Amino acid sequence: MVGGKQATASKRKPSTAILNGEGSVALVPVSQDAVPINCAPIVSSYNDKIRPLLDAVDKLRNLMVMDEGIQLPTIVVVGDQSCGKSSVLESLAGISLPRGQGICTRVPLIMRLQHHSSPQPELSLEYNGIIDPTDEANISDDIVKATNAIAGGGKGISNSPLTLLVKKNGVPDLTMVDLPGITRVPVHGQPENIYDQIKDMIMEYIKPEESIILNVLSASVDFATCESIQMSQSVDKTGERTLAVVTKVDKAPAEGLLEKVTGDDVNIGLGYVCVRNRIGDETYEEALAIAHELFQTHSLLSKIDKSIVGIPVLAQKLVQIQANSIARNLPEIVKKINDKLNYCLSELKTMPKSLSSVAEAMTAFMQIIGMAKESLRKILLSGEFEEYLEDRRCTARLVEMLNQYSDALHKCDESDPKKNFLVEEIKILEEAKGIALPNFLSRNAFLTILQGKVRGISSIPIGFVEQMWSYVEEVVISVLMRHSENYYQLQLSARRAGHNLMAKMKERSTEWMKEIVDMEKLADYTCDPEYVSEWNRLMSQQNAFIDGVLNDEKRPSVVAIEGVGEVEVGVLRQFPHVLGHSCDLKMRLTAYWKVVLRRFVDCMALHLQLSVSNLVNKEMEAEIVNELMGPCGGDIERMLEESPAVAVKREKLNKSIKKLRDSKVVVEKIMDSINSYGD
Ligand code: GDP
Ligand code: MG
Numbered sequence: 137m138v139g140g141k142q143a144t145a146s147k148r149k150p151s152t153a154i155l156n157g158e159g160s161v162a163l164v165p166v167s168q169d170a171v172p173i174n175c176a177p178i179v180s181s182y183n184d185k186i187r188p189l190l191d192a193v194d195k196l197r198n199l200m201v202m203d204e205g206i207q208l209p210t211i212v213v214v215g216d217q218s219c220g221k222s223s224v225l226e227s228l229a230g231i232s233l234p235r236g237q238g239i240c241t242r243v244p245l246i247m248r249l250q251h252h253s254s255p256q257p258e259l260s261l262e263y264n265g266i267i268d269p270t271d272e273a274n275i276s277d278d279i280v281k282a283t284n285a286i287a288g289g290g291k292g293i294s295n296s297p298l299t300l301l302v303k304k305n306g307v308p309d310l311t312m313v314d315l316p317g318i319t320r321v322p323v324h325g326q327p328e329n330i331y332d333q334i335k336d337m338i339m340e341y342i343k344p345e346e347s348i349i350l351n352v353l354s355a356s357v358d359f360a361t362c363e364s365i366q367m368s369q370s371v372d373k374t375g376e377r378t379l380a381v382v383t384k385v386d387k388a389p390a391e392g393l394l395e396k397v398t399g400d401d402v403n404i405g406l407g408y409v410c411v412r413n414r415i416g417d418e419t420y421e422e423a424l425a426i427a428h429e430l431f432q433t434h435s436l437l438s439k440i441d442k443s444i445v446g447i448p449v450l451a452q453k454l455v456q457i458q459a460n461s462i463a464r465n466l467p468e469i470v471k472k473i474n475d476k477l478n479y480c481l482s483e484l485k486t487m488p489k490s491l492s493s494v495a496e497a498m499t500a501f502m503q504i505i506g507m508a509k510e511s512l513r514k515i516l517l518s519g520e521f522e523e524y525l526e527d528r529r530c531t532a533r534l535v536e537m538l539n540q541y542s543d544a545l546h547k548c549d550e551s552d553p554k555k556n557f558l559v560e561e562i563k564i565l566e567e568a569k570g571i572a573l574p575n576f577l578s579r580n581a582f583l584t585i586l587q588g589k590v591r592g593i594s595s596i597p598i599g600f601v602e603q604m605w606s607y608v609e610e611v612v613i614s615v616l617m618r619h620s621e622n623y624y625q626l627q628l629s630a631r632r633a634g635h636n637l638m639a640k641m642k643e644r645s646t647e648w649m650k651e652i653v654d655m656e657k658l659a660d661y662t663c664d665p666e667y668v669s670e671w672n673r674l675m676s677q678q679n680a681f682i683d684g685v686l687n688d689e690k691r692p693s694v695v696a697i698e699g700v701g702e703v704e705v706g707v708l709r710q711f712p713h714v715l716g717h718s719c720d721l722k723m724r725l726t727a728y729w730k731v732v733l734r735r736f737v738d739c740m741a742l743h744l745q746l747s748v749s750n751l752v753n754k755e756m757e758a759e760i761v762n763e764l765m766g767p768c769g770g771d772i773e774r775m776l777e778e779s780p781a782v783a784v785k786r787e788k789l790n791k792s793i794k795k796l797r798d799s800k801v802v803v804e805k806i807m808d809s810i811n812s813y814g815d
Contacts, residue, residue: 186459187250187309192806193462194248194311196469198262198299201799204792206472207344209461210313211454214338214364215352217317220383223413224352225314227447228454229302230420231259232276233314234283242287244297244337245279245314249307262299275300291326293333295340308451310458312350313341318363335367343371346465348457349378351404355385355393359402375405379457381450382410385437386430394440406457409450410440424448470803477796484789488622490778497775501626501764505757508619508630512612512752517745530611534744537607541600542737550592551733553726557703560585561718561725562711577720585725587657590732594653597736601645604744609638612756624779626764633763637755641747652739662731670727674699678719686712700726 193208202208215221222233222241229249234240243263252258259275261268263282270278279300287294293316315338322330342349349368359365359380368378382397397408412430414423424447431437431445443449491497514520519531549555564581616630677697684695685705694702708715764772778786 186455186462188806188809189462189466190309190311190458192466192802195802196799197246197311199795199799199802201473201795204476204796206469206476206799207346208469209346209348209458209465210341210344211310211348211350211458212338212341213312213314213350213352214342214368215317216354216357216362216364217319219317219352219354219357219364220413221314221317221352224350224381224383224411224450225312227411227413227420227423228310228312228451229307230304231257231272231302234276234280240280241314241316242283242291242293243316244295244341246297246299247310247312247314248299248301249310249312250301250303251307251309252303252305255305257302257304259303260301262301264296291323291330293330293337295337308455310451310454312454315341318367320363338364338367339371342368345377346461347377348406348461350454351378351380353380353382355382355396355410356387359396362402365402369403372405373403375403377406377461378404379406379453380404380408382408383413385410386412391436394436397440397444407453408444409453410437410445411447411450413447466803466806470807473796473799473803477793477800480789480793480796484786484793487786487789488778488782490786491623491776494772494776497772500623501772501775504619504623504626505760508615509752509757511615511619512756515615516608516611516748516752533607534604537600537604538737538741538744541596541740542733544596544600545593545733545736548593548596550589551729553722553729554701554703557700557705558708558715558718558722560588561721562708562714565714565718565721566711577717577724582721582724583660585721586660586728586732589725589729590653590656593736594650597649597653597740598646600740601649602642605638605642605645608641608748608751609634612638612751616760622782623775624782625774625777627779629764630760633756633760636763637751637759641751641755645743645747648743649740652736656732656735660728662728664731667727667731670699670730671723674723674726675720678716678723681719682715685709685715 196206197208197210213221213225225245225247226233229247233245257272259270259272261270261278261282263286268278268282279298282298286296286298297313316334318331318334318338319326320331322328327333341347349372351364351368353359353362353365369375372378380397380402382393385393393410397410400408410431412423412427414420418426427446431440431442437445491500515530516534517531519529521529545551561581564584565578568578568581568584570578613631613634616634617627620627620630674697677699681695681697684692685708691709693704693706695705696702711718764775
């Protein structure tokens with residue numbers, strides 16, 4: 137029997153899926169009586185109920201709901217170059233499309249065919265946001281013009297689609313996308329990677345499960361090695377959403393064609409349709425008649441089952457497949473629109489409120505400053521947690537820093553009493569010799585050594601001031617940024633103010649620290665009784681020490697002093713006359729140095745506490761207000777401006793929401809009318 141698998145398949149009564157009241161799919165039978173050939177419409181009007189569904193999908197497509205990641209049921213026309221894609225579409229639409237050699241289709245051409253009752257066709261092109269009415273005489277030229285406008289005048293391709301609306305008496309209600317044909321070798325003037333570009337575009341269209349792949353194959357080629365077949369197989373293994381159209385049956389030797397379309401070696405689940413397109417200057421009616429004649433009379437072609445030949449059959453199949461696909465996918469589309477809309481709405485809700493008046497801005501400003509102050513008070517002064525700070529306990533970190541500072545002071549050379557024991561004291565005493573009684577201790581000598589020691593350590597407290605403020609600055613800036621993150625202008629001002637303020641605080645503290653250093657250099661004083669008792673404790677060992685140095689017969693090189701350690705004494709033996717005085721001087725300095733170091737640490741701790749407290753409670757707010765209202769900050773009104781990133785995101789969300797709301801209206805309407813079928 138002729139027709140084989142296809143013929144058997146087509147004997148089942150075809151049916152078209154329509155959504156029933158519950159939004160699930162019900163099947164209603166479709167008439168497949170003799171397809172009219174020469175008279176319009178080429179598809180009978182059974183699709184009156186499908187039309188609104190298709191319209192709804194087309195409306196969604198126009199709303200660009202696909203940009204929101206919602207795929208629509210789409211018939212995608214693919215095929216190798218010059219296999220006859222545009223010719224097939226032409227045949228279906230009954231209009232002339234640019235045809236011929238080279239790459240004609242350079243942008244996705246969305247072709248919407250709509251049957252209408254008026255005998256006068258209405259054609260329009262839609263691209264780049266403009267709608268351009270046209271007519272049958274000019275359509276071909278206008279498509280070329282529009283293509284040039286979208287993809288440039290060269291031979292390159294573009295992803296941006298061109299929509300062709302054809303309202304014509306007798307056309308099937310169909311929406312299809314024609315894509316550029318697959319070319320292996322770039323022709324002159326085409327980009328090198330044209331093959332990949334086209335392949336990517338085709339894949340993007342045929343990948344979604346919702347797409348129906350209309351694979352156009354020239355009768356003369358070997359289907360198995362055909363590139364478009366390989367592509368569609370890669371996304372639709374079983375071929376359940378692939379339909380093949382075999383063109384140019386008039387040109388190829390008819391032997392073997394029958395086997396090709398009945399054998400189905402390449403998994404075409406939706407079947408084959410063989411067609412002979414219009415060629416040259418034939419009219420559509422002529423072309424249709426010639427094709428009809430060919431399939432009736434050709435010795436070999438006439439043996440192919442009539443249910444898989446001719447444009448009218450193709451039209452009918454497509455309408456049916458399209459209806460099934462829409463009916464199957466619509467509930468999911470409705471759900472996706474709702475889900476995406478809800479997602480966008482909740483995203484928008486989590487975005488910072490945009491400020492619309494000065495009063496609002498002022499309130500927001502005061503709140504932010506208040507919150508930033510509160511955070512800083514917590515983390516810098518009372519030692520509480522703030523989850524978002526990595527270095528959580530800032531007060532603990534400050535104490536740790538103070539301890540390190542104290543250690544640095546105590547461990548430096550100046551604080552080591554053993555080092556060069558008495559050497560400097562002896563030298564200074566020798567230089568300070570004057571005409572005076574020998575048993576008076578020179579205060580000048582004491583001060584000279586003290587000054588040297590203070591000078592020696594002065595970089596430590598100054599360095600600490602620097603280090604401490606750098607840390608506080610880090611904390612303050614991060615708190616300010618965190619609290620003002622939703623208000624771009626305020627954030628800019630707050631950052632500037634934060635850095636300025638920190639620079640000021642640092643400078644002030646450094647000045648203060650320099651003064652402390654100067655004070656310690658200028659005079660020696662303490663009311664701390666610890667000084668005298670320590671001196672006494674050290675001095676009680678003086679005689680034993682001198683004895684050890686001068687009278688010990690073993691002449692040891694080191695002698696131990698409690699509270700100082702083991703000291704080198706070899707060199708001291710040359711200065712027996714100043715040994716007593718220099719020892720006294722050393723012991724005074726050692727006892728006093730402890731007092732000096734303690735003062736450096738204690739003062740710093742208190743200063744730190746006071747400055748941070750001032751910063752948090754007074755200065756920060758004043759500085760930010762100055763910055764925001766001052767000459768470079770603009771004014772509070774500028775706070776109303778959003779950060780560019782936030783503004784872009786908000787705008788994008790609002791656009792999506794509008795699009796999805798419009799889409800929702802479209803699908804709700806269609807669902808309502810489907811539900812009313814049941815009544
Ligand atoms: P596309 O590149 O796939 O869009 O192919 P076109 O539709 O531009 O067709 C390429 C060439 O094949 C044109 O010259 C058409 O006239 C010719 N052609 C298309 N279909 C048929 C057909 O069924 N029979 C014959 N003889 N020529 C055809
Ligand atoms: Mg083409």
